[in-house]
Each structure stands twice: as structure tokens, then as C-alpha cells.
Amino acid sequence: MKRKILLLLVLVIGLWFATDTGGEGEPEGMDSDNNPVEVPSLPETFAPLNNVVEWSLFYEFFVPGDTSEIRLTAALPKTIPDRQEVRWVKCFPRPLRRFTSKSGNEYAEFIFEEPKRRFKVEIQVRAELLRYDLSMAQKRYVDRFFPGDGGDDFLHEEGGIECNAYLIQKAAREIKGQSDIETVRSIYNYVINSLDYCVQDKEQGASYAAQHGEGDCSEYSALFVAMCRANGIPARVVTGYAVIVSETLPKHAWTEVYLRNYGWVPFDPTWGDVEEQWLQEALFETMKPVYIFLKYPGDDEVLQNRQNASIQYRGDKIEMEESVEFEQWDLQRTSLKARLEENVVTTKREVTHGVVGAIVYAEDNPSVIIDSRLLKEGQTIHGVKVIKIHEAAVEFEKDSRRWTQKTGETVPKFWQ
Secondary structure: OOOOOOOOOOOHHHOOOOOOOOOOOOOEEEOOOOOEEEOOOOOHHHOOOEEEEEEEEEEEEEOOOOEEEEEEEEEEOOOEOOOEEEEEEEEEOOOOEEEEOOOOOEEEEEEEEOOOOEEEEEEEEEEEEEOOOHHHHHHHOOOOOOOOOOHHHHOOOEOOEOOOOHHHHHHHHHOOOOOHHHHHHHHHHHHHHHOEEOOOOOOOOHHHHHHHOEEOHHHHHHHHHHHHHHOOOOEEEEEEEEOOOOOOOOEEEEEEEEEOOOEEEEEOOOOOOOOOHHHHHHHHHOOOOOEEEEEOHHHOOOOOOOOOEEEEEEEOOOEEEEEEEEEEEEEEOOOHHHHHHOOOOOOOOOOOOOOEEEEEOOOOOOEEEEOOEEEOOOOEEOOEEEEEEOOOEEEEEEOOEEEEEEOOOOOOHHHO
16 A cells, blocks of 8 residues: 655645535545545635745754855745735845846845854745635636746756656656646646655656656656646646644645646645545645745756755855744634734744644544544554544543543643
8 A cells, every 4th residue: 555644734624625616516536436426525614715924944054164155045935926925034144135036036145254163044934825726726717818928938858857758758648638637637646646655865856756656745746747748738846845843844845737727726746645535636626825935946047956045165064954943824714914903923833742633524434634644543643542533523542541632722741
């Protein structure tokens, strides 16, 4: 059985079927025999339209030897229609300059002469992440034609996007649909069903993913984009961060596809890799506003790679550690203006074990998200067993002790 890894804190609650998708009746998924099955309806509160976020990017330097100068260039988030509205960006210390590249990516450049043995650069950001996905595009841009927009520039092979490779060309021809959306959906399902999630020590690219059947978000995205291009559909990789609770750096890669009637539409095959077929189908059309856009790697003439920052130095070798701290996130329907008017207080969220992120309730097959993992009754996490999943709470057991937790409730000491 494939190993399905869910990194997102509230991935499953990214489904918001309570929102009208333009059709009639309940949405349907497909069972293992390719027959339509009714998809469980989720509460309307699972359908946020935006996400107010504050976070800090840290670049910590360690200078063990004789180094006379260090230059840091870091990508900065920017306002993008339908994706995110950046309210402010503050850099400490002040950068030498902030600039925009020819492709529209934004950066900050820092120079440190005779640097200290250890120092840190902090970039603070406040932004409103906007929900935008295929379902939103179909509502917003019905019968609208998007001329040009550079889509043709994203049909060719480039580093890591080997759309001319034999295996990719062969698979692309076999799954071509009657329309671009049908083709993209088939590619999405093909990538998910062909790859096992496995963290890589470096970015391997689409050809590697096709040959070895494994990869992380970089390989999922690269293969998806390569197969779209092989079918004549413009596509590109996007890199940035994801609003998650994790002990690792929440860097993430996802994709955008250029559809004639809707423009550039995002898709995330990595987080669509789930066991339930109906859930996989739903995640093709719906994405929660948790994606922090930084840049398009294939259009990055400044950093010239898929990293979010680069360093240059004169003298002995140095080390740099990158980290992110989310100070606030608010998956609500309210706008940023409304939140500001309510004088929301920013509080730092600590990573803890045993957080019930969401309950996906169905009488015959309920699920619960604990610390970003999707669990069933009888499964164990951190030595704690899931005994019973109710509609509004979950029963747990550890060392013969039982207790009940609701979504978002304070974590009991039994998890420690």
C-alpha cells in the first residue's frame, strides 16, 4: 500500500462542499470500481475564503573562521491578485536594497562586512492569503477569455521539467482527455497514483520521479508540470511556504496551470495524495488559503535555483540556517479589514502533540486529523490510541487511561 503523508495541519478541512460548486445536488466521488458514490457533506465553517497570517523568516549565520563579507539575497512575498495581499514586510536589519526582477519576483539584499561570529536576519510579514482554486476560478471567470499572459513560455523543457523525456511523453499521450481540464485532472490522478511520498535530499526533477516512482513536493510538482507541458498545456512550479504546524521548515512547492477560460489556476498534487478517492477528487478542485507565494523557480533570474535565498561570502566557509515562525493564522471568512477592526491580538502558537485539527465524520468510516496525520479508529499516534471518533469529539486511550478531546481543545497532559 502506498504511504500517504499529509503535511498540512488542516488538509482535510480544506474541503468545503457546503459552498456551491455550480452544480445541483451533492457532489460525487468515485469508488474503487469507478462507480459514483456520494461524498460526505462538510460544515460551511470548513469553507474559509481567506487566511490572515503573520510570520517571520529567520536566516541565522554561523561564522567560525575568517570571513570578511557576507551577502544574502532573499525572496520576498508580494501581492498577487487572487492569491495573497501583502500588508507589510519589515526587515531587521534594514537591507541594502529591495528590488524587483524583470520577471516580477521581489527580493531583499543584505551585505555584512566583518560579520560577527553569530547573527540573525529577520523578515516579518503580514498578509491575507486568499482562497483560489479551480472551483473559485470557474465561478469567477465564467466564459472569460485570457489572452496571452505568457502561457506559451511555459510549454518548453527546462531544468527539472523534462517534458520531452520518453516515459513522460508516453504517459502524457495515454491520458489525454477531451478538454484541458479533463487532461489536467487525469494528470493529477496519474501523478498521485504513480508516486510514493519520500523526502529527497535534493530536487530530483520530473524524469527521476517518473522512473523511480517517488519524491516529495518538488518531484510531485515537477512531474505534474512536465506532463501538462507534454500535452500542450502551459504549467509552472510555484515555491514558497505553507501555513502548517511542523518541526521542519515548511517550504513547499505546488503548481499553476494556464487554462484558456480561467487564466493561471493552482493545483497541489502532493496534498491530493490521500487514501480516499472522493477526497482526492475534491482536493483537485479545492485548496485552502494556506499557500504563501514567493516565486516561480523557472522564472527566477536572480537566485537561479529553486531555493528561497542565496548567500555569497569572502573568506572561510560559513553556515546559514533558515527557519519560519507563524505568529498568527486565522482560517475564517472574515476579511483582513474586519480582523483589524476587531483589534485581534497576535499570539505565538507553539508546536504541541495531540492537537485535534479536524474531524471528518461519517457513521461508517470517520476520520480525525491529529498533528497533520489522518487517522482512523484503532490507529495509534505518539503512543496514544484512537478509540472512538464522534461527530464533535474523539476518545483516546494511553496506558489504560481514557479521555475525550474536542477540536481545538487544550491538549491534556496524557499526550506528554
